[in-house]
Amino acid sequence: MNNDKGGFAMDIKCIALDLDKTTLNRQGKLSKGNREALISAMKKDVHIVIASGRAFSTLPKDVTSLPGIEYAITSNGAAIYHIPTGTCMHRYHLTPASVNDILTVCKSYPVVFEAFIDGTAYGEKHYIENPVFYGTPPNVISYVQQTRNPINHMPDFIRQHANCLDSIDVVTGDIRIKQKIQTELARISNDIYITSSVPRLLEISHKDSGKHSGLKYIQNHLHLKPEQTAAFGDGDNDIDLLLAAGTGIAMENASPSCKTAADAITKHHDEDGVAWGMRHILHII
Incomplete structure (x- = not known):
């Protein structure tokens, strides 16, 4: 090759x-x-x-x-x-305004969140307990469960830490929902960088990251x-x-x-x- x-x-x-x-x-x-x-x-x-x-x-x-x-x-x-x-x-930290935009747009969709703060990963508790439900491949389950700190209500947790978020992952499990969220966020927010490493995720950080x-x-x-x-x-x-x-x-x-x-x-x-x-x-x- x-x-x-x-x-x-x-x-x-x-x-x-x-x-x-x-x-x-x-x-x-x-x-x-x-x-x-x-x-x-x-x-x-x-x-x-x-x-x-x-x-x-x-x-x-x-x-x-x-x-x-x-x-x-x-x-x-x-x-x-x-x-x-x-x-x-x-x-680079996400701006509080962009964090609010993310939560507002995602509120209309059946998604869960991961959040990275000072090098530590957090995730919705029920997602960590059953990541397959959200499209996580079997070979990634142990990684998710071993590296995410479980939080009972991630939107509240994210709001409480809106000034110190490195990035937010939106776990969609559905490519159509992912595309809709990405389109809406790109339309209303100029402060974010959106990318994706795998089909089930939207990975969002500051625009300069x-x-x-x-x-x-x-x-x-x-x-x-x-x-x-x-x-x-x-x-x-x-x-x-x-x-x-x-x-x-x-x-x-x-x-x-x-x-x-x-x-x-x-x-x-x-x-x-x-x-x-x-x-x-x-x-x-």
């Missing part, structure tokens, strides 16, 4: 990695092949940066504990962390040019990330829109696609 849009002459110093269905395998784990590839890249002074829709506290330990991984773009770019110290380096915004922050922090960075992803929420990198690489299992945005396609996430891309597309290991 290659499927690139031309040859690459690169001096890659930083690689941003989406996690789920990109760096992690079907079991949500870092495979031996990808782990060895990350270590090899870091030995060559390449910065490895996590770029995830997850909250900081829910990032998998087999990735964050890997020596040399310093930075994490979390909550779709709403918060950027220095991993060794757990320090938040940069953050996004994984691409996080990568630009890291580029500036490390004094790197965009062409010195690469990024791997699979979802629609990775499109802006791939476009912000000098070389954007989509997984074989990526969404059609993500593949269209990419400069090259690597192997499936269950076939160590990140390692394959580092070796055969970026030529850094």
Whole structure:
């Protein structure tokens, strides 16, 4: 597999990695092949940066504990962390006005919420107890139940924390409802960034966030040019990330829109696609 849009002459110093269905395998784990590839890249002074829709506290330990991984773009770019110290380096909070817009629009639909605050994830209690009812795939159930703090009435909880929300996920379980909510929010609010990593979710954060915004922050922090960075992803929420990198690489299992945005396609996430891309597309290991 290659499927690139031309040859690459690169001096890659930083690689941003989406996690789920990109760096992690079907079991949500870092495979031996990808782990060895990350270590090899870091030995060559390449910065490895996590770029995830997850909250900081829910990032998998087999990735964050890997020596040399310093930075994490979390909550779709709403918060950027220095991993060794757990320090938040940069953050965008949703505005209270946009939080009110989200709750007002969603009130008319049978949805539930997740909320990310200071790197911690919260979710509606009955959703956490039965995530399959809302369209959560079986292989994601344990992740949801182990990483979300249960709240009995999420709209009230969200209102009480309207000044400190990194992001809000709207769990729809229905693509038609998702599209209606997204259209209404785009019409009435200019303060939000809306994206989606999986069909059942709308992921909403401040207008200036996004994984691409996080990568630009890291580029500036490390004094790197965009062409010195690469990024791997699979979802629609990775499109802006791939476009912000000098070389954007989509997984074989990526969404059609993500593949269209990419400069090259690597192997499936269950076939160590990140390692394959580092070796055969970026030529850094």
